[in-house]
Amino acid sequence: MSEPSTDAPAGDRIRVAIADDQALVRAGLRMVLEAEPDIEVVGEAADGHEAIELTRARRVDVVLMDVRMPRVDGIAATASVVAGPHPPRVLILTTFDLDENAFAAIRAGASGFMLKDARPADLLAAIRSVHAGDAALAPRITRRMLELFGQEVPAQNTALSPEAASLTPREREVLTAIGEGLSNTEIAKRQFVAESTVKTHVGRLLTKLNARDRVHLVIYAYEHGLLAPKGRPRSD
Structure with a gap:
């Protein structure tokens, strides 16, 4: 059979x-x-x-x-x-x-x-x-990509967009961690929460910032002053 x-x-x-x-x-x-x-x-x-x-x-x-x-x-x-x-x-x-x-x-x-x-x-x-x-993108590649990307981003001095301003403190923390190239598992360990909780925050970030995926989340964040390239202070 x-x-x-x-x-x-x-x-x-x-x-x-x-x-x-x-x-x-x-x-x-x-x-x-x-x-x-x-x-x-x-x-x-x-x-x-x-x-x-x-x-x-x-x-x-x-x-x-x-x-x-x-x-x-x-x-x-x-x-x-x-x-x-x-x-x-x-x-x-x-x-x-x-x-x-x-x-x-x-x-x-x-x-x-x-x-x-x-x-x-x-x-x-x-x-x-x-x-x-x-x-x-592997975390190592993500970090390298953001290093190169960050070198091209001008200093941000403008006010946050309404979408960016709507982020909660925890969502900002998750976004910063994504910008460092951390995976959901690594973020969960850092924040002492369940990985499912991190996934929920990532989903909300994607929706609020109208981003296609986590890579574009971070690109948006750099371009709008939510994250600063290494060695440069954030505008807020």
């Missing part, structure tokens, strides 16, 4: 598009993804322009986006893709974990990035993470 199928219903699968100018890379990624019952590869693009057209023509949940591609690079493509009415999540693929172009793509709207030599299990976890609304 055959075993029952473990395939997810088609409507429940994560619809992934692959954008990379190297055909061999696309083929390798497709092979890894199509072995998963809950993931469906819905298309490939050889450059940023094709990636934009693909996401306009088909429903895509997550785009695996290379940074350095001909015609339209991954940064410009990411900005265009996430500007649509029903934008997919974008997961940047890069060769170097300190690639400043990858950080620029994060600022353009990507939800995280992965190294091209990452283990398949880590890539799959990242895809599922960004699809669920989380960010796919």
Whole structure:
């Protein structure tokens, strides 16, 4: 007797598009993804322009986006893709974990990035993470990204926005901890609360600040003076 199928219903699968100018890379990624019952590869693009057209023509949940591609690079493509009415999540693929172009793509709207030599299990976890609304950035990478980001942010002297002013003291504490690159588990330990409580605070922060995920929470916070780059006092 055959075993029952473990395939997810088609409507429940994560619809992934692959954008990379190297055909061999696309083929390798497709092979890894199509072995998963809950993931469906819905298309490939050889450059940023094709990636934009693909996401306009088909429903895509997550785009695996290379940074350095001909015609339209991954940064410009990411900005265009996430500007649509029903934008997919974008997961940047890069060769170097300190690639400043990858950080620029994060600022353009990507939800995280992965190294091209990452283990398949880590890539799959990242895809599922960004699809669920989380960010796919290791704490070390988050800290480095924010260091580079903080160097570009001008000193903030303006009054807090109404959204920022509405944050409670605990929400500000959680936001600061996220800015330090701490995970929910680490924040819970620091504040002596349950991890579910931290998740609740993060959810409220996302709603109040209209942010896509925790990475964009922190970018918003830097740009609006809620967090200050290292060595610079906060404006409040």
